[in-house]
Amino acid sequence: MSDNGQLKLPKSIMPIIILVIVVIIFLSKSTITIDSGEVGVLYKTFGGGVVTDEAPLGEGFHIVAPWNKVFVYNVRQQELFEREMSVLSSNGLEIKLDASVLYQPTAATVGFLHQTRGSDYLNSVIIPAIRSATRSVVGRYTPEQLYSTKRDAIQAEIFEETKKIIEPQYIQLNSVLVRDVTLPPTIKTAIERKLKQEQESLEYEFRLVTASKEAEKVRIEAQGKADANRILSASLNDKILRDKGIEATIKLAESPNSKVIVIGSGKGGLPIILGNQ
Template identity: 75%
Template structure:
């Protein structure tokens, strides 16, 4: 009876040690995640091997795994203050869609760490936005150049962050806020320009209509001129005789013809 507890104690201790080692030697990586292995006695962060994938992983108990979210993520920079080309303060709302480069996850962890969002992405997007917006006037920011500005911010930020092992998927300029007085002035100018374009359109339309009337009138005049030139005295006399005959044959007409006119046509005195 005295020997049993002495034998059982080492077994219990061994079981505890095994459980602890198993707990230290296993890691569960969730969906959309990947792990960076840190070898305590083998060179630190592993950068020359693929990151650990999803699921249950076994590692040496003295090593450690840093888990990263590899899905697309979004950071929203609200009311970011920038200056236009003429020095006016503009407020931007910008969304950045990003994710770590899976193939270079070890290098990202080694050089930037888990807080790479605040170390790389946020400072770069702010710096690039200020640089890009500073090339444009408030009017361009408000109206015609929104898409161009968005594309420039994306391309320039991408060039800066991708060498730092971060994949930039998109940059969206969600809102541009101008000082109220500048916004009102721009809206008035745009309205005046629109009214001017409408007035010019009406003038062009009226000019085209007038030209159409002139062309139609000229065509009729030319036709009449050609017709007049083709009508000889003999043709007119024949036409007059035909008309007189038809009038005399009408049941509702009484025609008295006396002599003839200077042109040789009959003279019509009445048709009652």
């Protein structure tokens, strides 16, 4: 302790304290923790810049040289929602289209993405790509096709064209979803009126076909009955009718009901049966 009462450290301890401070600073500058769903791109200041020939740093704790840098990228699936993109149909009408783009950086090649496009790849690659592909595809179709029959085909074509642009740039495209197509009010009203008329026409044609089939069915049944009667009439003769009459007479005579039978008084010599019940 010094004469003025202050504690004085031995000179031999000072280098140790300084070394400890330097080590703490070194470690604080040399460690990084990569969170879930992320990878780290290593940049070697004295070793050739961005490391692309090695796998990126994975999740967890890492120690790197303090003069190097690590750029962290989210490699989970992400969504871009493009609202009211203005595009032109095949006949030059302006269409508003909403679409969602599901994408993610390709983890194994994220070093090349950082080297060629950087962390702002959303604005420099994906947004221009989806807008360009949408304009190109929508320009092939009429407003009516966009509004009704071709929605799925348009969505698939936008996906394929966007994929051709962004996947060579180390970005994986998972899906493109066309959420809404907004037409000018007058065009939308005209299309809806036309679709309604087409639907009514189809319903009317269906009723005509149904009625025609029902009429044909009745005609066939009537023709069948007429043919059956004609065949039956042609096959009957006096002998068959007399035999049938005798059979009927025998059955009536055998019944328990009271009756009076007049023999030989009917047509063809058949008996007449008179009953009181």
